[in-house]
Structure formats: C-alpha cells, structure tokens
Amino acid sequence: MKKLIPPMLFLICIISMIVIKSLVVFKEIIPQPFNYLGIVPVVIGALMMMVVSKIFNKVNTEIHTFRKPRRLVTDGLFKISRNPIYLGFAIMLVGVWVLLGTLLPVIGCLVFVVIANLWYIPYEERMMEQTFGSEYLTYKTKVRRWL
Known part of the structure; x- marks a missing residue:
C-alpha cells in the first residue's frame, strides 16, 4: 500500500468516477449548467493544496x-x-462529482475519504507522534482531523 500515494489514489478515484458515469446510465441529479x-x-481544493505545498517547501519539511x-x-x-491536503483532495473530488452531475460517482469521493481516514492519516499520525512526541499530541488535541 506504500506504493499507492494519495495523489495516485486521487487520480484513480477521478478516473473511476468518470468510468462509473460513462458505464452506468443514471438519472442526472445536477443538470447543466448548474453542474x-x-x-x-x-x-x-487545488488552492488549498498549493498553499500547503508552498508552506512545506518554505519550512523544508516532507510532503510525501x-x-x-x-x-x-x-x-x-x-x-x-490536521490534514488540509487530504481535505483539499476530498473537496476537489466533490467538485468533480458535482461536475459529473449524477449520483453514483459519489463512490469515488467516499472511497478516497475512507482510505485516507483508515490508512493514510493513521499512518501519518503514528509517524508524527514518534517524531514530534508531546508537541504533536498537544497539537492533535487542539485541531481536528478533517475540520
């Protein structure tokens, strides 16, 4: 699973959402031009990720x-x-879902959030606790995981 980095999962989710919309004819829930x-x-979401990436570069820390x-x-x-990049990815996926305008592609959004919440974020939190100890634990009590 370490080879499947979050940007790749994000792309897989977008592709899956488009394929689902293309293969499964389902009633439009958000018609044009509202989609x-x-x-x-x-x-x-893209702006959020760019801002965070800039911060990481500025302070010379790892984004991977x-x-x-x-x-x-x-x-x-x-x-x-605590996870504005994952939040940015999730917000972008919601935007893609709205653009697609049908219900079933929401599966891509849900898959990303579930995998991020159950795999990526806990892994990162363990690493942060090991690396920064009580400083991270204090931060963790003050800021929520997603929002």
Missing part, C-alpha cells in the same frame, strides 16, 4: 506520506485541519 458549480470546489517529516507545521490551514 458547472463543481468548478468552485475543484479550485478551492511515507517519508519522515522534518518539521511539525501548525500554521496556516493547519490551524483548522
């Missing part, structure tokens, strides 16, 4: 899920979410 509102969460972090980041978006 174009999905662009808003896609942009918001399976590599040891060099610094605990608690500023910016990390004041409202």
